[in-house]
Amino acid sequence: MPGMRVVVCPGSIGPLSSPVAADALAAGWRQEDVLLRPSGEAGGGFVVAMAARLGVEATTDVLDGRLVVAAEAHGQLAVAVPGETARGPIPVDSSSAPLGSAVRRLVARYRPERVWVDLVSDDVHDGGAGFRAAVGTDLDGVDLIGVVPDSERRQLLLGLRGITSLRGRANREDPALMLAVDATLAELAESWAAIDQPGAGACGGVGLAVLALGGRLATGPEVTLAGVTGPVDLVVTGCTSYDFASRGGGVVSAAARLATELLCPCVVVAGEVLIGGREMRTMGIEAAYGLASGLGDVTDAGLRALAERVGRSWRW
Numbered sequence: 001m002p003g004m005r006v007v008v009c010p011g012s013i014g015p016l017s018s019p020v021a022a023d024a025l026a027a028g029w030r031q032e033d034v035l036l037r038p039s040g041e042a043g044g045g046f047v048v049a050m051a052a053r054l055g056v057e058a059t060t061d062v063l064d065g066r067l068v069v070a071a072e073a074h075g076q077l078a079v080a081v082p083g084e085t086a087r088g089p090i091p092v093d094s095s096s097a098p099l100g101s102a103v104r105r106l107v108a109r110y111r112p113e114r115v116w117v118d119l120v121s122d123d124v125h126d127g128g129a130g131f132r133a134a135v136g137t138d139l140d141g142v143d144l145i146g147v148v149p150d151s152e153r154r155q156l157l158l159g160l161r162g163i164t165s166l167r168g169r170a171n172r173e174d175p176a177l178m179l180a181v182d183a184t185l186a187e188l189a190e191s192w193a194a195i196d197q198p199g200a201g202a203c204g205g206v207g208l209a210v211l212a213l214g215g216r217l218a219t220g221p222e223v224t225l226a227g228v229t230g231p232v233d234l235v236v237t238g239c240t241s242y243d244f245a246s247r248g249g250g251v252v253s254a255a256a257r258l259a260t261e262l263l264c265p266c267v268v269v270a271g272e273v274l275i276g277g278r279e280m281r282t283m284g285i286e287a288a289y290g291l292a293s294g295l296g297d298v299t300d301a302g303l304r305a306l307a308e309r310v311g312r313s314w315r316w
Contacts, residue, residue, distance in 0.1 A: 010238030014298025028311025041250035100134025128209025144215030221254030256284030
């Protein structure tokens with residue numbers, strides 16, 4: 001009888017990066033046809049997952065005083081500039097320029113054909129004005145993809161459902177300030193001849209700048225799971241904590257959607273599981289397994305041992 005085909009696509013699990021977690025989970029299906037696709041929703045975790053996809057190690061550098069995580073190979077470059085993402089009052093004086101500056105310098109260094117820019121950086125609300133000014137014309141002719149969290153993939157920039165209205169009302173901002181900020185963003189979009197389409201408001205409006213530059217938007221899992229086709233017998237994903245509030249994050253959600261498309265079950269292996277079977281099945285997850293020790297002791301060895309136990313239940 002032919003063996004199973006298993007797709008293993010976790011995000012990071014506790015202190016374990018997604019590539020390390022994927023390798024550990026694969027231990028449960030050693031005799032099967034296993035496709036490893038470590039993933040990351042956004043931030044440095046996305047770049048680390050992309051580095052594994054490109055067959056290189058992610059690198060860290062300090063550019064203009066900022067930590068930059070990057071992966072480059074085969075004319076492709078992934079970049080993230082981890083920063084502050086607090087959700088307090090509207091940061092009217094913030095700028096996305098540091099992200100743009102890092103991208104410009106790395107593009108000048110590597111001359112890639114395609115660039116994935118993780119847009120989850122500093123807490124900004126400038127519509128990407130700083131980013132676009134900083135990159136200048138360096139991205140001309142480059143295939144630009146802005147990577148955003150799944151929760152912001154369709155976020156509008158302007159109006160009642162735009163970023164200023166949503167954030168301002170959540171923080172009880174002065175309505176006059178909210179109207180002024182929204183008007184400024186509208187003027188910016190008009191000056192760029194950009195349309196307020198879904199995703200334009202992602203990450204403080206940096207999504208608008210990417211779209212105005214001729215780029216497109218995607219989530220991390222959309223990139224790292226691209227090209228996975230059937231037949232597949234099982235999708236295995238993982239996260240630090242699988243609970244009802246977070247639903248395991250964007251990676252778990254994407255894995256569940258992939259399994260639905262491939263007509264196969266999806267299981268979650270996590271540091272801890274805080275959700276019942278009925279609820280998880282409404283999310284497209286057939287079963288979830290947590291480490292007995294919980295989050296206090298997430299180790300490579302512990303994850304491998306758990307994967308081996310899970311694998312005995314999910315095998316022909």
